[in-house]
Amino acid sequence: MAELLEVRDIRKSFNGRVAVDGVSFAVEKGTVLGFLGPNGAGKTTTMRIIAGYLLPDTGSVCVLGTDAVADPVAAQRKIGYLPENTPLYGEMTVEEFLDFIGEVRGFHGRAKLRRIDEIIEQCFLEPVRHQTIDTLSKGYRQRTCFAQAIFHDPPVLLLDEPTEGLDPNQKQVVRDMIRRMGQEKIILLSTHILEEVEAVCSRTIIISRGRIVADSTPDELRRRSVTYNAATVRLGVPASQAEAELRRLPALAELRILEEDQRTCTVYLRPGDGRPLAPEIHALACEKKWPLMDVHTDEGDLSEVFRRITVTEDTRSAGSSTAQ
Amino acid sequence: MRTLKRVKAVALREWRSSFNSPVAYVFVVMFLILNAFFTFFVSRFYEAGQADLRPFFAWHPWIYLIFVPAVAMRAWAEERRSGTIELLFTLGITPTEAVIGKFLAAWSIIGLALLLTAAIPATAAYLGSPDWGVVLTGYFGSYLMAGTYLALGMFCSALTRSQVVSFILATVAGLFVVLIGFDPVTGVLSRFLPSGIVEAVASVSILPHFDSTARGVLDVRDLVYFGSTVTFLLYATTQIVNQRG
Ligand SMILES: Nc1ncnc2c1ncn2[C@@H]1O[C@H](COP(=O)(O)OP(=O)(O)OP(=O)(O)O)[C@@H](O)[C@H]1O
Ligand SMILES: [Mg+2]
Numbered sequence: 001m002a003e004l005l006e007v008r009d010i011r012k013s014f015n016g017r018v019a020v021d022g023v024s025f026a027v028e029k030g031t032v033l034g035f036l037g038p039n040g041a042g043k044t045t046t047m048r049i050i051a052g053y054l055l056p057d058t059g060s061v062c063v064l065g066t067d068a069v070a071d072p073v074a075a076q077r078k079i080g081y082l083p084e085n086t087p088l089y090g091e092m093t094v095e096e097f098l099d100f101i102g103e104v105r106g107f108h109g110r111a112k113l114r115r116i117d118e119i120i121e122q123c124f125l126e127p128v129r130h131q132t133i134d135t136l137s138k139g140y141r142q143r144t145c146f147a148q149a150i151f152h153d154p155p156v157l158l159l160d161e162p163t164e165g166l167d168p169n170q171k172q173v174v175r176d177m178i179r180r181m182g183q184e185k186i187i188l189l190s191t192h193i194l195e196e197v198e199a200v201c202s203r204t205i206i207i208s209r210g211r212i213v214a215d216s217t218p219d220e221l222r223r224r225s226v227t228y229n230a231a232t233v234r235l236g237v238p239a240s241q242a243e244a245e246l247r248r249l250p251a252l253a254e255l256r257i258l259e260e261d262q263r264t265c266t267v268y269l270r271p272g273d274g275r276p277l278a279p280e281i282h283a284l285a286c287e288k289k290w291p292l293m294d295v296h297t298d299e300g301d302l303s304e305v306f307r308r309i310t311v312t313e314d315t316r317s318a319g320s321s322t323a324q
Numbered sequence: 325m326r327t328l329k330r331v332k333a334v335a336l337r338e339w340r341s342s343f344n345s346p347v348a349y350v351f352v353v354m355f356l357i358l359n360a361f362f363t364f365f366v367s368r369f370y371e372a373g374q375a376d377l378r379p380f381f382a383w384h385p386w387i388y389l390i391f392v393p394a395v396a397m398r399a400w401a402e403e404r405r406s407g408t409i410e411l412l413f414t415l416g417i418t419p420t421e422a423v424i425g426k427f428l429a430a431w432s433i434i435g436l437a438l439l440l441t442a443a444i445p446a447t448a449a450y451l452g453s454p455d456w457g458v459v460l461t462g463y464f465g466s467y468l469m470a471g472t473y474l475a476l477g478m479f480c481s482a483l484t485r486s487q488v489v490s491f492i493l494a495t496v497a498g499l500f501v502v503l504i505g506f507d508p509v510t511g512v513l514s515r516f517l518p519s520g521i522v523e524a525v526a527s528v529s530i531l532p533h534f535d536s537t538a539r540g541v542l543d544v545r546d547l548v549y550f551g552s553t554v555t556f557l558l559y560a561t562t563q564i565v566n567q568r569g
Contacts, residue, residue, distance in 0.1 A: 051414045076416035083414070087407035089337065091344040100340075103333035104415050106326065132344070148411070 003029040003064065005156055005186045010049055010059030011210075012042075019045045020056070021210035027203070029155070032182035034201035034218070035190035038310050042210040043190040044084050047158050050188070051081040063156055080149035084160040086141045090134035094125055094144050097133060098151065105152040115151065123147040124173070138165040146174065150181070157181065159189040163196060175200050194302045198222070208310045221305050223274060228300030230270040231277045232258070236291030239265035245288060249280055264293065274300075330417050334425025335432075338399070342433060348395075352437045355391045359383065359441050377454060380444050381462045381538040385502050385531055388473045393494035395433055396477025397487040399426045400565060404485035409565070419566040423558050427471075427478055434470045438463065458540030465537020468550040472530055473498055475557035482564040505529020 005027045012020040020042040027033050035043045048054040050061050052072025061068040061075070068075035089097055098119060102112040120126055123143045128136055133144060142165050149157060162178065163171045178187060179200045191197060197204055198218045206214040206221075214221060222228065235242050239260040246267060247255060253272035257265060271277050278295050285292040342348040359380070367379035403409035412422060448454040473494075480493035503509045505526040514522045526532060533546040 048410070053410050053414050073416050073418050076414055079414070081414045083407070083410045085407060087409075087411050089341055089408055090406065091341045092337070096337075096340055096344075100333055100337040101415070103336070104330050104417055106329075108329070 004062070005050070005064065005188070006060075006062040007046070007050065008060045008062075010046070010056040010061065012045055012049060012054065012056050018210050020049070022059075023207070023210070023212055024059075025205060025212065025215060027186050027188065029186055030183055031203055032178060032187045032189065032201045034197040034204045035188060035207060036192075036194070036197060036204060036306060037190075037207035041207045041310075043207055044160055045210075046207070047081070047160050047188065047190065048083075051079060051083075051158055052076050053081075077152075078154055079156045079158060080152065080154040082145050082149040082157075082159045082162055086145040088133045088141060088145060088148075091132065093130050093132055094136070094140075095120075095129050097144065098147060101148050101151045107152070119147045119151055122150075122177075124170070139167060139170060142166055143170070155185055157185055157187045157189075159187065161191055162189055163191065163193065171196075194306060198302060206306065206309055213309050214305075218302065222300035222302050225274075225298075225300035225302070225305045226308075227270060227298045227304065228274045229276045229278075230254075230268065230298040231281060232266065232268050232294075232296045232298075233281055233292070234264060234266045234294040235285065236264055236293055237288075238262060239267070242267065242290065245284060246281075249277060249284070251275060252277075327418075327421055330421045331425045331428070334417065334422055335429040338426050338429030339432065342429070347398075348433060351391065351394050352433070352440065354394075355387065355437045356440055358387045358391070359444065362387065363444055377445060377448055377459055377462055378538060380441075381466055381534075384466045385469065385534055388470055389495055389498045389502065391437070392434065392470055392473035393477045393480070393491045393498065395430050396474055396481055396494060397490040398481070399430060399478050400482040400561075401484050401487045401490045405487075413565075419562045423478070423562045423565065427474065427558060430474055430478070431471055434474065435467060438467055438470070455540065461540045461542055462538045464542070465534055465546070468537070468547070469530055469534045472550050472553050472557075475554040475561070476501070479557045479561045479564070482561045501528070501530050503529075505531035 007023060007025050009022050009024050010020055011018070011022055023042070023046055025033075035046070037043050045054065049056045050063070050068060052068050052075055056069060059069075063075040064078050066075045066078065089100075092100070095116065098116045099112070102108075102115060107115050120129055123146055125140070125143055125147060128140050128144075131140075133141065136144065142162075146159075146162060149159065157178075159178070163174050166174060175196065178189065181187065182200070182202070189201070201218055204214070204216060204218050204221055205212055239257050242265060243255070243257065246252075246269060249269065251272045252269060254268070254270040256268040258268050259266040269277055269281070276297065278297055281295060282292065284290075362383040363380045367383070400409070403412060413419070445454060445459050448459070476497055477490070477494040480497060481487075481490040483493065484490050506529075510522055510526050513525070533549045536543055536546055
């Protein structure tokens with residue numbers, strides 16, 4: 001109970017336009033939850049509500065036992081929040097800024113200075129320590145804002161596009177950090193980078209038009225891909241000989257001959273229901289004494305699933321709103 | 325205790341931001357120049373040869389009209405424009421702590437500016453022997469009055485994301501609060517309105533309360549006026565920044 005971040009049926013509209021439309025989920029400790037969704041889906045709005053910056057129209061948010069709607073300040077002490085677009089006090093240096101964060105987060109004196117040093121090292125901010133924030137590059141701004149979020153080592157982290165603007169090395173560093181911290185924290189992150197979700201998230205929620213349209217693990221979502229378990233097979237027989245037999249495989253949705261010559265062929269086979277084809281192909285090759293030269297099984301494609309889920313959702317809603 | 329530390333952190337941050345940019349220095353210098361100009365060149369303080377600081381304090385309500393909105397204008401408008409308000413209000417700080425911290429930071433900058441005018445009482449000491457009690461009361465009253473303008477400026481800054489709009493709003497509102505108690509204006513008003521109403525309106529003005537302190541009189545009613553006005557305006561500011569979208 002106390003180890004949970006619970007969001008129950010939150011709704012929020014701006015001037016009559018619905019941004020978040022009944023979002024509910026619960027996350028336990030040790031989870032890195034990735035928020036996916038098209039632009040304007042409501043990811044940032046949801047995070048802002050959890051962070052206590054926006055008040056939801058209805059619904060409740062409970063952060064490790066604290067009601068974040070009734071007492072946002074108490075909830076915020078348990079939350080580290082990296083806002084979208086890294087708002088920072090531009091006239092201060094990185095060190096001055098972190099000093100301020102330390103003070104408001106309840107660090108004083110030596111303990112504060114020690115923590116500042118730790119954070120600067122952890123977030124690779126040493127080269128810009130005394131630089132004015134306004135003059136930082138985008139990536140360093142992002143890191144400074146990330147440093148701010150993890151300063152007080154909070155049990156809950158809300159990260160709105162945390163690797164936006166980072167170079168590939170730094171992306172990797174931040175992902176490693178998120179994965180490591182995710183073992184004993186609750187981390188919510190939003191991103192548009194699907195590999196990032198597969199790399200760090202143990203759970204994924206896809207939001208579209210303010211609603212949750214998928215809530216699962218990245219692996220399970222990938223398995224919903226139409227190409228999941230599609231097999232590319234190279235056989236030591238001509239296509240003319242194999243095709244008719246292959247077509248008899250159960251639940252086959254698509255068969256394409258990719259290459260052929262007199263002695264071999266490469267065939268693409270896609271199951272209609274995502275079941276693995278490899279065993280049946282093996283069995284068939286065995287039975288017919290076909291030399292089976294290569295079988296490659298597709299692991300599915302998250303971006304295809306994302307597109308399918310969010311696009312159908314979008315056109316469906318668009319259709320219903322024009323019908324009204 | 326924790327609350328005080330957070331208020332202090334907010335105030336220090338404001339203070340740092342202000343002095344990391346040249347703007348605060350420019351405002352303070354501008355304030356000093358205006359003071360010197362009006363006291364010496366317009367009121368001919370030196371030529372009058374009297375160790376009386378009333379000509380100096382008399383300009384304060386008018387100088388503050390420009391100076392204080394300039395100091396206050398960025399407090400909330402800039403937080404909104406740059407989006408840092410989202411950061412500020414997700415750090416576990418209450419709106420009251422933030423409002424008070426910002427107010428104290430700006431008020432101390434004004435206090436610093438006011439201290440730097442000490443050259444003028446020093447001139448008075450050169451011209452004669454001023455009544456130091458009156459001088460101190462005058463400074464005290466002036467500082468309280470500045471705080472009242474400042475609370476108004478902070479309130480105006482919270483209403484907008486543009487510093488310019490904030491400045492104009494605060495100056496116009498300040499002008500209004502001054503003019504309703506300015507003798508030439510009350511004189512005109514009393515020709516149309518019963519004296520009771522004119523007095524009631526004038527008592528809302530900042531001027532009569534300042535005038536008595538400038539004469540060296542510390543009246544509880546004036547303290548209550550300044551205290552309650554500041555409290556009310558800061559409370560209103562808290563409500564505005566606390567809307568949480
Ligand atoms: N303060 C606001 N005033 C009015 N509308 C808003 C406000 N904030 C968000 N919205 C609207 O709410 C919807 C959801 O926005 P939100 O920022 O949550 O999307 P998002 O999923 O974070 O998108 P992105 O991927 O582009 O960051 C959008 O239509 C946006 O225009
Ligand atoms: Mg967003």
